[in-house]
Amino acid sequence: MERPHMSDKDLDTRLAGIELVIFDVDGVLTDGKVWIDTEGRESIRFNIQDGYGVFRGYRAGLQYAIISGRQCEAVEHRAKALQITQVHQGQLLSRRRSRRCSPNRGWGPAESPMWAMT
Numbered sequence: 001m002e003r004p005h006m007s008d009k010d011l012d013t014r015l016a017g018i019e020l021v022i023f024d025v026d027g028v029l030t031d032g033k034v035w036i037d038t039e040g041r042e043s044i045r046f047n048i049q050d051g052y053g054v055f056r057g058y059r060a061g062l063q064y065a066i067i068s069g070r071q072c073e074a075v076e077h078r079a080k081a082l083q084i085t086q087v088h089q090g091q092l093l094s095r096r097r098s099r100r101c102s103p104n105r106g107w108g109p110a111e112s113p114m115w116a117m118t
Contacts, residue, residue, distance in 0.1 A: 008059070015060040025068040025075050046078050054082050067091055 006014075026032055029050055035043040054064060065086035066079055072089065079087045 008056075011056060012060050015057065015062060018062060020063045020065065021057065022065045022067055025066060025072070026070065029066075029078065042072055042074070044072060044074050046074075051082055054084075058083070 023029055030044045030046055033045060037043070057064070064082070064084045065088070066075065066084055067088045068075060069092050070089065075089060076087060
């Protein structure tokens with residue numbers, strides 16, 4: 001299903017007030033598949049269009065973090081390409097951990113981080 005194009009102005013309006021988006025990796029930034037070669041090395045596949053969305057978000061002032069329960073070197077490479085500096089692997093996503101990523105740690109109930117998870 002093709003999504004309708006959203007103008008920069010409409011996007012900025014919809015993103016107003018959001019400071020931080022925290023991503024899980026598997027099934028959010030990837031298609032959820034993991035390939036393991038005969039040496040035991042893992043590979044995962046990212047969608048290049050996510051990068052476009054992330055960079056549009058940067059233009060609107062968003063910041064990003066990745067928190068993943070698994071450890072995977074490919075995540076470090078993708079985060080670097082997306083200029084995401086807060087990458088926490090081998091850790092489960094929790095409200096406490098997400099607060100450490102935030103520039104504004106005094107959130108009220110309506111200011112909780114947006115979590116992109118499956």
